[in-house]
Structures are given as C-alpha cells and as structure tokens.
Amino acid sequence: MNNKKHFLKLMIAVLIGAAFLFGCENTPEQINQIVQTDTLPAETGTNVELIFSDSARVKLIISAPVLERYVNDSNITEFPEGVTLKVYNKLGEIESTLNANYGRHFPDQKKLEVRDQVKVVNTEGHIMETEHLIWTEDDRMINSDEFVKINTGREIIYGEGLEAKEDFSKYRIKKIKGTITVDDNSNQESEEVQ
Numbered sequence: 001m002n003n004k005k006h007f008l009k010l011m012i013a014v015l016i017g018a019a020f021l022f023g024c025e026n027t028p029e030q031i032n033q034i035v036q037t038d039t040l041p042a043e044t045g046t047n048v049e050l051i052f053s054d055s056a057r058v059k060l061i062i063s064a065p066v067l068e069r070y071v072n073d074s075n076i077t078e079f080p081e082g083v084t085l086k087v088y089n090k091l092g093e094i095e096s097t098l099n100a101n102y103g104r105h106f107p108d109q110k111k112l113e114v115r116d117q118v119k120v121v122n123t124e125g126h127i128m129e130t131e132h133l134i135w136t137e138d139d140r141m142i143n144s145d146e147f148v149k150i151n152t153g154r155e156i157i158y159g160e161g162l163e164a165k166e167d168f169s170k171y172r173i174k175k176i177k178g179t180i181t182v183d184d185n186s187n188q189e190s191e192e193v194q
Contacts, residue, residue, distance in 0.1 A: 041068035041078070050077075050105075052137075060166075061086045062105070062112070079103035083114060085135065087167050095167035096122040098135070098142075110137035118144075122168035127151045130162070140166045148173060156180040 050062040063086075064079040083103035087096045100114035112135040120128040120142065132146045142164045150157045150173070161174030 042071040043067075043069040045069075057090070058088050058092065060088060062103075064103070075106075075108055077105040077107065079105075083112075085112065085114075089167070094123070095169070096120060098133070100133070111135060112137075120164075120168050124169075125153055126168060128162070128164070128168060128171070133162075135166060142166055142168070145174075154182055156182070 045067040046065060048064055048067040051058060052060045052062075062079075062083060064081065064083045066079065066081040068078045068080060070076050070078065080102060082099070082101050085098040086094050087098075089095045098114065098118070098120045100118040101116035103112060103114040105112045113133075114135075115132045118130050118133045120133070128148060128150045130144045130146050130148045133142055133144045135142045142162070144162045146160070148159055148162045150159075150171070156179070157173060157176060158178045159173035159176040162171060163174070164171035
C-alpha cells in the first residue's frame with residue numbers, strides 16, 4: 001500500500017514536470033512578439049555632451065544626464081532625465097541657454113523638441129518659460145505654440161506661441177495675452193491685460 005502511494009506521488013511529479021518542460025516552448029516568432037527589440041534603445045549613455053561645430057568652431061552643445069538612442073523607424077535620441085542646450089557666438093561665448101526636463105533630438109529632421117518646464121535665458125538676462133519648444137537646426141530658430149512667459153526685467157509678457165532666434169536675441173510672441181510693467185522707482189507693477 002505504501003509503495004502504491006509512493007508510486008502515485010512519483011507519477012504526479014513526473015507528469016507535472018513534463019507539463020512544465022513541454023508547455024513552456026515558444027517559437028522565435030512568439031518570442032519576438034513578446035520582446036520588441038525595436039522599442040529598446042540601441043545605445044544608452046550617461047552624462048553626455050553632443051557638440052555641434054562648423055569649421056572647428058563650437059556653435060552649440062547639448063548635454064544631458066541620460067541619453068537613449070533609438071535606431072528603428074523613428075531614429076531619435078531621447079533625453080528622458082532632462083537636457084541643456086548652450087548656444088555659442090563667434091567668440092566662443094555663451095549667447096543663450098535652454099533647459100528642459102525632457103527632450104528628443106530628431107537628427108534626420110534636424111530638430112530638437114523639448115518639454116516640461118522649458119526655460120531659455122539669453123545674455124541680457126531675458127527669461128522665457130514654456131512647456132513645449134522646438135529648435136530647428138537649419139534656420140536656427142526656436143518655436144512654440146504653447147503658453148509662454150517672458151521676463152525682460154522691465155516687463156513680464158504673457159502669450160501663446162513664440163518664434164525666436166536660437167540665441168533669444170530677437171523674438172515674436174504670436175498672440176499676446178497680457179503685459180506687466182515693472183516700475184523700478186516705486187517698486188509697483190502696472191498691468192495691461194489684452
């Protein structure tokens with residue numbers, strides 16, 4: 001009787017083991033469907049700098065704590081933990097700095113798209129803030145269709161949409177929503193809302 005119980009337990013164990021061995025077989029096609037390698041980065045780097053130059057002169061530097069490069073159909077470089085872009089003049093001095101919490105570089109389209117607390121500062125101390133911005137390499141312009149706030153030190157301008165030179169020396173707000181003028185003499189602000 002004891003041998004029958006032992007034999008029965010042994011047979012159950014063998015059947016369970018066989019079920020695991022033969023039940024977990026996958027074809028390469030099934031594995032490829034589960035593990036989509038085209039959604040994984042081909043290259044990953046930490047504390048990186050991308051230097052863009054012309055005739056051995058640095059024009060701009062993109063730096064980021066994390067870089068993930070994808071070489072699938074989209075062919076993009078992603079900066080999931082933030083990105084900084086510094087634009088340099090002919091003398092090698094920084095003309096403007098752009099910071100954002102997230103960025104994507106599209107090398108085929110020659111553009112950088114940034115979002116989430118985007119801030120641009122130029123040499124005059126003018127500060128532009130928005131949630132989404134696109135920098136295009138060919139025309140060296142920055143554009144946004146989102147809400148923007150520009151602080152010049154003398155006034156604060158609110159609006160929707162922006163076109164600006166990459167050094168932020170000249171800009172145009174597409175739709176001004178309001179202006180606050182800062183009066184240095186009386187430390188009071190006057191507001192003009194449109």
